[in-house]
Amino acid sequence: MTTRPFNVEAIRCDFPSLDQCVNGQPLVYLDSAATSQKPLTVIKCITDYYSGANANVHRGSHSLTASATQRFESARQTVADFIGASVDGMVWTRGATEALNLIAQSYARQILKEGDEILISEMEHHANIVPWQIVAEQTGAKIVKWPIDPVHCQLDMSVFDSLLNPRTKLVAVAHISNVTGTRNPIEAIIKKAHGLGAIVVVDGAQAIVHERINVKEMDADFYVFSGHKLFAPAGIGALYGKPAMLEAMPPWHGGGKMVENVSFEGTTYTSSPAKFEAGTPNVAGALALAEAITWLNGVDRDGAEKHIASLQAQLVDGIQNIEDLSIIGLQAGASVVAFHIDGVHHSDIATLLDQQGIAIRSGQHCAHPLMDALGISGCVRISIALYNTSDDIKHCITAIQKACDLL
Structure with missing residues (x-):
């Protein structure tokens, strides 16, 4: 099979579910660690x-x-x-x-x-x-x-x-x-x-x-x-x-x-x-x-992982200095970023992001013992896939900042 050079815009064309609005806002799907979206060929x-x-x-x-x-x-x-x-x-x-x-x-x-x-x-x-x-x-x-x-x-x-x-x-x-x-x-x-x-x-x-x-x-x-x-x-x-x-x-x-x-x-x-x-x-x-x-x-997987790593770095750079926000166990280059904010419930963050069209995960992530080891009741998890873009991350950073200002 021919492997095509990685191009995120071309990749996104394969995923019809990404082209929709949620709560009146263009969907930004950042919950792929829970479940990925599906390409047209699979559908x-x-x-x-x-x-x-x-x-x-x-x-x-x-x-x-x-x-x-x-x-x-x-x-x-x-x-x-x-x-x-x-x-x-x-x-x-x-x-x-x-x-x-x-x-x-x-x-x-x-x-x-x-x-x-x-x-x-x-x-x-x-x-x-x-x-x-x-x-x-x-x-x-x-x-x-x-x-x-x-x-x-x-x-x-x-x-x-x-x-x-x-x-x-x-x-x-x-x-x-x-x-x-x-x-x-x-x-x-x-x-x-x-x-x-x-x-x-x-x-x-x-x-x-x-x-x-x-x-x-x-x-x-x-x-x-x-x-x-x-x-x-x-x-x-x-x-x-x-x-x-x-x-x-x-x-x-x-x-x-x-x-x-x-x-x-x-x-x-x-x-x-x-x-x-x-x-x-x-x-x-x-x-x-x-x-x-x-x-x-058929995808350039090395290119895809480099793309994901760059988006993770962009996200970390955008949120790491938000007051009272703590990133949990950051793994450079990974597809996920988990964090909690002192004095703010994780589900409140997720709800406010959802209102802005951004899908992320909050809770204990089916990992209660890990949450206990970390001494937290839950956290927010942002998970990035090869179909996400730099604009997705920009919108997410802005939404998190707005949510923190409100809460």
């Missing part, structure tokens, strides 16, 4: 499937289902290639959350016992905490918190070394924090964990759109992500697992497609990844995720 992919190619997959023998099955499995290959995985290690899920629960119940629940430890970083999204708490209750395993440095919002590898021990069976960690944009040293974490026989589950929901991922090179045991942050629709995502590990895991859901034979005497299951995909899958979502990846592969 068309969904429409075309339902308008002329709709059929179930891996069932029946008529032409529509045969075509849908071929496209569905071709989409799996596209996603596998995108993260450097083999196709037999790529499982369709509804998103990162379902993928993490699948790992917890199908892998961890089988191998954990009382006294075993699950090491979880303090900066995790709830989706990478709660499933492990559930499986710990089921097995008698113990959750061990890996605390952050609250000043820099970084994980200390010396602390990791002190916590890692032969009882550690699993490490759960985000590739990139959804709140601060902190990029964790995944490669070193995996190497150290493997040295003591622990496996590592990586939440790649925020990293997948910003980094070129190669799960084999990083030696990840499991890597999960959601499509809706990657310019694809909601309700589709992927779980990568090392094929030998997936093959040894029992199914989590039961139903059609994931079986070879069913009788009242017993059931035999098909091989991985199909044995984890019971029922009718989100065919349109899978095709659209592959289409989103194809679209992104």
Whole structure:
């Protein structure tokens, strides 16, 4: 595929949702870490499937289902290639959350016992905490918190070394924090964990759109992500697992497609990844995720990341001297900036920005333990995507200043 030189105005033409007004103001969408907007090619992919190619997959023998099955499995290959995985290690899920629960119940629940430890970083999204708490209750395993440095919002590898021990069976960690944009040293974490026989589950929901991922090179045991942050629709995502590990895991859901034979005497299951995909899958979502990846592969990703970094620097320069405003754990070059303002509730800032057509996120960002570690009740998060412009950032800075003056 030909990669086009990065041009933000050309990129924006691919996103019809950006051309609208909210509360009488042109939309400035700065909440892409929550969910990205979708390019026309992805929207068309969904429409075309339902308008002329709709059929179930891996069932029946008529032409529509045969075509849908071929496209569905071709989409799996596209996603596998995108993260450097083999196709037999790529499982369709509804998103990162379902993928993490699948790992917890199908892998961890089988191998954990009382006294075993699950090491979880303090900066995790709830989706990478709660499933492990559930499986710990089921097995008698113990959750061990890996605390952050609250000043820099970084994980200390010396602390990791002190916590890692032969009882550690699993490490759960985000590739990139959804709140601060902190990029964790995944490669070193995996190497150290493997040295003591622990496996590592990586939440790649925020990293997948910003980094070129190669799960084999990083030696990840499991890597999960959601499509809706990657310019694809909601309700589709992927779980990568090392094929030998997936093959040894029992199914989590039961139903059609994931079986070879069913009788009242017993059931035999098909091989991985199909044995984890019971029922009718989100065919349109899978095709659209592959289409989103194809679209992104046609973009100058290095140019896009440089563009995002320049916008982040512009934003930081514009707000860092606002009275009583504190930026949280700034990570230079990241796509997010999180902050709080003394004496001002984060939701009030978000409401005032929304009135000016600016969409940002406020709250605890599904990261209560991180908020507790930082000693705050919540914060404002501005997240930048490749389709944002310098004018977007200028409007945002002005709106924040106006909001602070009012409050």
